[in-house]
Amino acid sequence: MEKPKRNGIALDREERYEFTWPGRQAAILEATTPNDKFLCPCQEESKHWDTTGNLYLEGDNLDALKLLQATHLNSIKMIYIDPPYNTGKDFVYRDTRQHSDWCSLMYPRLLLARSLLREDGVMFISIDDHEVDNLRRMAHQIFGESNFVAQICWKGRGGRQDSKHFAVLHEYILCYAKNAVRFQAGEEAKQTAVYPKYDAQKKRNYKTQLARKWGSNSRRSDRPNLYYPILAPDNTLVYPMLSTTEEGCWRWGRERMAKEIEGGNVEFVRNEKGWIVYEKIYGPLAGEQATKKFTTWIDNINAGSGSAVLKQLFGRNVFDYPKPLELIKRLILMSNAAQDDLILDFFSGSATTAHAVMQLNAEDGGRRRFIMVQLPEPTDEKSKAYIAGYQNICEIGKERIRRAGELLKANHNDISSLDTGFRVLKIDDNSRP
Template sequence: MTIDKLDMKSTDIVNSNFDKLADLFPNCVTESAEGKAIDFDLLKQELSHAVVEGNKERYRLEWPGKKEAIVTANLPTTKTLRPVREDSVDFETTENIYIEGDNLEVLKLLQESYLGKIKMIYIDPPYNTGNDFVYVDNFKKESKVSNLDSGIIDDKGNILSGLKDNPATAGRYHSDWLSMMYPRLKLARNLLIEGGVIFISIDNNEVHNLRKLCDEIFGEDNFVTELIWKSRQIVDSRNKNNASIDHEAILSYSKRMENFSLLGKEISLNKYSNPDNDPRGPWMSNSILGLANASQRPNLHYSIFDPKTGNEFSCPPDTGWRYSVETMSKKIDEERIVFPKKKDGRPREKKFLTELSSRFTGLSSILPESAGFTLNGSREVRDLFGKKYFDFPKPVSLIEILIKQGTLGADDIILDFYSGSATTAHATMQLNAEDGGKRKFIQVQLPEPIDEKSEACKAGYKNICEIGKDRIRRAAKKIKEEKLEKVKKDGLFADFTDKQDYGFRVYRLDSSNMQDVYYRPQDYQQSQLDAFADNIKPDRSPDDLLTQILLDWGLPLSLKISTIEISGKKVYQVAENSLYACFDSGIDEDFAKEIAKDSPLRVVFRDSGFKNDTAKVNVRQLLKQLSPETEMKVI
């Protein structure tokens, strides 16, 4: 039994009046920089029979902090990405990317290298349910203690981002969420190709605001559709308003609508045949397995019998059949069910060509059940790890449907900057395995610490990124094994070479490789400059420097990297002769003559790496003379 305590203070008349006005005029309640407020101009209008003069009206979405959000998107960053080879798979050759860090800073860093190069973006951002975090982009470094409590400082003490709770009772509940989303979506749009598309998962809390926000950023004319995904398979009886919210929305916008259309797919007639001379004509077989286990849908778990052989066939305990007993019996009577000869086979259903309404199937705004449910996403993660390590992941089948619509499967790049459990990476690899595509993924995720009481933390995972990276490794292994098993079964093993890219390069957001004097020399006196003879931080490796050079020069992070030796010095060779980088000391004229023989398009040295000032001038002149197409820079 709890006892209410007296607050021992007088009534707050202002709050009381606010509540009364909000009850009478809910449309006049708004959000200001200080929190919830009353829109007095609108209140005046509610209390007048004539039009009250005030601020000029216009049709647009406004919220406290919008101007700051615009500025935030446009502010440059001095941060960089550092490669993490020990966490990567096939670092030198893979074209897939996984980046740890605040997605706002990462999106800024990708603006040069991936401007107009991304075919599809999928994100599953915080839904603003009142129980999740929003990013706070105007955090201050001195608030290190509170930031640490929010889990936004990495294990080396680097401040990665600001996160804070955003309860539904907060005065800036919608405004803070909009301020978080605006700069990220604005930067994301820049990365899309002209016919590129973004898919954004969202629920009822912010779908209305997100639609208006995207109308502003992408343009109302570039709205593609709002997809409805049935996320719940079982009705939720816990909802206090007695309405079970069983779906989520996926908003879709194109970079430029005239260059884009949902791909749909043309049904291949080669899949149809008539091996049993069925009078109804050519047919193909479809699975009759469902998605619900016995506890969820007991009526879909039963045995069926082949009427010709009497063989009994049971459904898997974790899926069940697609149809009820009555519907299944009718299909068996109509000889629509194809029974296998072996008892361990699986019955399938005939789908006749004559029953197709069209040879072309576009994407319906109501996604089919084959997209899966949240429970399927949870099961996929559990199957890979053996335990539940992630809450409410999207199913691979859902993302596969979106990828099929948004990409052609060639060399398209797919970006997900709210990576979470890395379902998008899993789906990309899975779909490439199925159709032979060469799609590449870029995953971005803030390394949010995991609850110490969770199963994942007990298993040794410290943050979400560690789960995501391990999922990609496990999913790649599973996909590779399943592909190998299939080719063996099909008798193609002798001639099979698996060329699919199962690797990924890991990069981590960090402060610049350059000393502060590099950016603000005016802050230092001449007597201090001797301490900065080398303007690069002492803890930075050649790999770190090469990554920052790729970003500064606008080169993709996925380019093939190898090392060669020229005149006894280590040279990084990027995409053959696209870029040569040497960070060794003692660079002189003889080295320049040797490197000029390869005619690289670009070459980079450390400013402190030349033998002397004379050598620095001579190297530049020699390269101009011997390899005039080579562009030289120093850091």
């Protein structure tokens, strides 16, 4: 077979399939080069130092991820990140350099992050149209295509008119498992369905559904073997009828029908025209929560709600575009993180993920723990955050965790065991005097 060609030159296998960019080798090397950093405890900025299971790491996340390899290999259940969407700062070759800088930022961090995940762990990455293609290719290389779980679409905005052609309302959340075979997705609690009737014998509520077919293929001529008589409570025979004159058919064969009647799962209701036969559909048993799968489409969480929560906590806008609390809560539930599972966010910004972990724990009694990583990136001197006294993003993140913890304790009864503390560890340089 003839080799595929680019510009008339035959390509090798690797060249055809490998996603690459200028700087890929250096990026891989960056992930594997040991650093000479260490974690310096900062008790005075921490909360409940002695008892908390949560961590706040201050510094570059590449260093943090390397340091965590020694302590948290294969131990994180869920990672969420919301990286800067494109941070190319070298404008020499504007377009290509910008893309390759972004890839070089992400590749070593994704490599290191994957090795922190547990076998049943999962990673979610927020991204928009600009880098979603590159991110998918990188993630496919790092996690393997078979561990791709979903590209979730989040419609968070209203109709903005600042786009060139169409108003863009959505962004994505890519989801990859460490091992898709081992990952079991969380499920969403179903809105309580209405089960208006009560079966005193079985002590359970139920609703009813016709035992005969309706809609297409519901005539006797469609399924002649499903047209047969059954015995009503008054010993008369009942046939499946679509109307007084038109013959229909049952939804089950004779054998199944007999079994359901015997099991008390069929209800006979008499009206002026005769007997109507229903299947009884029982609601969940007490303590048994009905669930359904989460979907890859999220359209009921408004992007602006992230800022509203921060404004409520700080009385002003101290961080641009924080992610909504409800969005991160949903991702944690989708990841199936429960009990005392660990959740990591290494682009933590205003620490929405830490807030979401505490909020969920307050709601369902879980003991999930978080690790936040954030660069002490200085705030703009003209910003509201700086004017309010927060000189870098870490100061905003830590203060948010403190305030959110206090608010949760004030608003929820019976959560004395809720862990709202965190240990601050600052990444430091061995070479410093």
